[in-house]
Amino acid sequence: MNLASPEDIARAIPDGALIALPPDYSMPAMAVVRCLVFLKRKNLRLLGVPVLGLCADLLIGAGCVAEVETSAVSLGEAGLAPRFTEAAERGEIVVRDATCPAIHTALQATEKGVPFMPLRGVLGSDLMRERKDWKVLQNPFSGAEDPILFVPSIAPDIALFHARWADEAGNVWIGRRRELATIAHAAKRTYVSFEEMKPGDLLEDELLAPGVVSSIYVTATAPAARGAWPLGVAGLYDIDDAHLAHYAKAAKTREGFQRYLDEFDWSGKKNSLPA
Amino acid sequence: MIARLIGDARHLAVGAASPIPATAAFLVKQKSPALRISLLKKRTGNPFTEGSRELFDLVGQGRIDVFFLGGAQIDGEANINLVRADGRRFPGSFGSAFMYPVVPRTILFREEHSRRTLVSRVEYVSARGDPAALVTGKALFSWQKERRRWLLESVHEAGDIRADTGFDYDAPPEVPLTPVPSAQELSVLRSVVARQIAADYPDFARRVWGIN
Numbered sequence: 001m002n003l004a005s006p007e008d009i010a011r012a013i014p015d016g017a018l019i020a021l022p023p024d025y026s027m028p029a030m031a032v033v034r035c036l037v038f039l040k041r042k043n044l045r046l047l048g049v050p051v052l053g054l055c056a057d058l059l060i061g062a063g064c065v066a067e068v069e070t071s072a073v074s075l076g077e078a079g080l081a082p083r084f085t086e087a088a089e090r091g092e093i094v095v096r097d098a099t100c101p102a103i104h105t106a107l108q109a110t111e112k113g114v115p116f117m118p119l120r121g122v123l124g125s126d127l128m129r130e131r132k133d134w135k136v137l138q139n140p141f142s143g144a145e146d147p148i149l150f151v152p153s154i155a156p157d158i159a160l161f162h163a164r165w166a167d168e169a170g171n172v173w174i175g176r177r178r179e180l181a182t183i184a185h186a187a188k189r190t191y192v193s194f195e196e197m198k199p200g201d202l203l204e205d206e207l208l209a210p211g212v213v214s215s216i217y218v219t220a221t222a223p224a225a226r227g228a229w230p231l232g233v234a235g236l237y238d239i240d241d242a243h244l245a246h247y248a249k250a251a252k253t254r255e256g257f258q259r260y261l262d263e264f265d266w267s268g269k270k271n272s273l274p275a
Numbered sequence: 276m277i278a279r280l281i282g283d284a285r286h287l288a289v290g291a292a293s294p295i296p297a298t299a300a301f302l303v304k305q306k307s308p309a310l311r312i313s314l315l316k317k318r319t320g321n322p323f324t325e326g327s328r329e330l331f332d333l334v335g336q337g338r339i340d341v342f343f344l345g346g347a348q349i350d351g352e353a354n355i356n357l358v359r360a361d362g363r364r365f366p367g368s369f370g371s372a373f374m375y376p377v378v379p380r381t382i383l384f385r386e387e388h389s390r391r392t393l394v395s396r397v398e399y400v401s402a403r404g405d406p407a408a409l410v411t412g413k414a415l416f417s418w419q420k421e422r423r424r425w426l427l428e429s430v431h432e433a434g435d436i437r438a439d440t441g442f443d444y445d446a447p448p449e450v451p452l453t454p455v456p457s458a459q460e461l462s463v464l465r466s467v468v469a470r471q472i473a474a475d476y477p478d479f480a481r482r483v484w485g486i487n
Contacts, residue, residue, distance in 0.1 A: 023327065025316075050327060051369065072357070072367030077478075080366065088364040097358060099402075100370035101331035108328075120335055121373035124403035126358075178326030 002166070002197075003222040009191040010035030012220065013158055016066075018045040020107070020156035020183040024053030024076060024231050024239070027162040027177055029193040031224040037062040037261065047156055048073065049107065049183050050100035054231065054244065057081040060093060061257045069096040069154075071103060077241065078248040083257060097127055102134070102151050104179070109153035110186035116150045123149060159187035162228045163213075163221075164236065166194040169201040170215030173208060175234065184217040193224035195233060276415060276429075276453050278302045278460075280382055280408050286311040287341040288330060290369070294472060294479035296343040296384055301468040302460060313339070317475055331370060334377050341407075342378040344371050345385050348397045351442030352423055353406050355383065356397035368401035375404035382406065388413040390441040415453055416444060429453040 003009060009032045013019065022028055033055045036044070041064045046056050048070030056073050059065050061083030073084040087093045101119055109117040116135075122128065123136060128149075139146035161180045163172040172192045174180040184190040192213075202212045230240035230247070251257040277299035281287060287310065289297045297314060304310045313322045315330060323329040333339050346355030347365045355375070357368050375381050381404055385392055388411035409416040409425065414436050416425040425444035430436055431453045437446075456464065465484060473480035480486040 026327070051367070070367060072369045074366035085364050089362065095364075097367055099368050099372035101328065101335070101373045104328035104331065119373065121375070121377040124354075124376060124400065125368070125372035126400040127368065127372050176321075176324045176326070178324070179328060180326070182326065182328070 001170070001220040003220050006031040006193050006222050006224045006227065007035045007038075009160070009193065009220065009222050010039055010041075012189075012191065013041065013044075013160070015041055016043045016045070017157040018047060019158045019160055020047040020049050020187055021052060021055055022049055022161050022177070022180055022183070023051045024055070026179060027174070027228050027233060028053075028055040028231055029160050029162040029191070029224070029227060030055060030229060030231055031162075031227040032160060032191070032193050032222075033058055036064060040064070042066075046070070047154065048098075048103070049179050050098070050103040052084075053081060054247065057083045057247075057251065060084050060087050061251060061254075062261065065093055067094040067096065069098055069103075071098050071100045075244055075248050078244040080248075082248065082251040086254075097130060099125070099127060102127075102149075103154070104182065106151045106154040107156075107182050107186040109151070110155045111182060114153065116152050118148045118150050120148065123147065154186065156183065156187040157189065159183040159190040161192060162224070162233070163192050163194045164233055165196055165198045165202065166192065166221040166223075167198040167200060167202045169203070170218055170221070171202045171212050172218055172221060173198075173202055173211050174213055175211040181213050181217075184213045189219040190217050191219055192221045193227040194221055195223075195225055195227065195236060197223065277382065277384070277410055280410070281310075281341055283307070284310060284340040284380065286313070286333075286339050288313040288315065288333070288339045289343060290315050293343050293345070293384065294476035295386070296382070297476065298464065298468055298472050301471045302464055305463050305467060314475055319474070331373060334374060337379075339378060341380045341382065342374050343382050343384050344375055344402070344406075346371075346383070346392075346397075346401070348392060348394050349383055349385055349409065350394050350397045351425060351444065352396070352403070353383070353409070353418055353425070354397045354400045354403045356399045357401040358399040360398045371402035373402075375402035375406075380407040383409040384411075385409075386412045388436075388439055390439060393439075394441040395443070413439065419445070 043066040045067040051072040073081045105119045135150045165173040230243035232239040250260040281303045348356040414430045415428045427446040429451045469484040473486045
């Protein structure tokens with residue numbers, strides 16, 4: 001189903017939803033995230049696949065988030081994610097710390113329809129004391145002592161990301177960003193904003209088909225030119241480093257964050273925000 | 276010095292923001308062209324096509340020999356902390372809890388060498404393992420696996436390392452100075468390697484070598 005705008009996607013995401021989101025370098029649907037802020041969604045639970053950045057910081061700062069499960073939240077070169085950092089330090093959100101491959105593994109379990117999956121490493125980490133839902137079991141196939149971590153599958157309510165193309169058949173093209181395919185496979189519903197509509201069916205193009213997430217997994221799409229801005233789309237536009245640096249500075253205080261939000265052109269007339 | 280630690284590795288991966296280890300890796304590659312270097316943050320021609328899980332899958336299979344990890348805190352038992360300390364929240368553990376115990380040779384790297392970063396015991400163990408070494412802006416430590424204790428191998432400049440280090444460690448009676456790069460290594464660093472690094476770490480290359 002093709003919707004008219006990013007706002008239509010945001011309206012389809014209810015309060016309290018568990019939303020799987022990609023890292024800042026892997027095409028977050030920023031235009032939809034801004035609509036979630038505008039709509040004042042509440043008690044969202046974010047899953048970082050496997051880490052989070054600006055999209056999570058905006059939602060946390062705007063009071064939309066109750067809980068975050070992630071391996072990290074940061075703005076990369078621009079430094080700490082200020083609204084996440086303050087909310088975590090003040091205990092205003094629940095933070096369920098994880099480690100990158102544990103999140104990938106939990107989603108891959110859901111892809112396969114199995115209840116859990118094992119993963120090496122992690123055993124000496126304090127994560128093991130905090131994550132009561134993770135279990136250490138003996139490798140059932142080994143005669144020697146071989147403890148191994150088992151993580152339960154995670155099935156997000158919503159997968160939300162941006163794509164380079166959608167097509168008339170309801171497929172989307174993500175190229176090499178295969179973590180987006182994993183979250184689409186694992187989520188109950190998948191919403192994708194996209195840069196451009198391609199005529200026809202991308203699965204009929206042998207060169208593009210390997211980068212496609214098939215319409216089987218896609219609930220709805222919506223056009224959003226420059227929809228990842230101020231983050232980037234490989235080969236199309238780069239991360240707007242200057243804007244990220246501006247945000248990192250502005251959002252250091254609650255007042256500064258509010259001023260940053262007030263600068264937005266919420267009317268959408270410019271389909272963009274002041275740089 | 277990091278280049279010497281990398282030694283005869285076949286495949287080395289560099290994570291998020293590590294221009295200095297990346298520089299060492301490219302220096303080694305000049306001498307050992309067969310060394311494969313996978314930069315997680317490579318902007319063009321990135322080596323990964325299966326998304327961000329591929330690095331971890333490679334490690335799980337034993338296809339990566341050397342990896343670098345840092346920490347907001349690193350302690351005397353070689354634990355690293357990327358989560359919280361003194362009421363402050365840091366970004367999080369990233370992949371460290373998995374990478375550290377699974378990669379055969381993990382090199383801990385932290386430029387700041389102070390009692391703030393090198394502590395007796397971290398407040399939160401993001402990851403623990405048996406590292407190959409700890410490299411800081413002031414010194415090189417090797418890890419004594421049986422004793423679970425650091426050994427000071429060398430210092431980059433004469434000075435009181437113990438005063439700047441929050442954990443206890445072993446040290447020889449005379450601590451040698453870290454060997455400086457040879458003239459030939461320096462020349463390679465400043466030419467070929469600098470250009471390779473500038474492609475993915477432009478700010479670092481500008482600061483260190485004045486490359487724009």
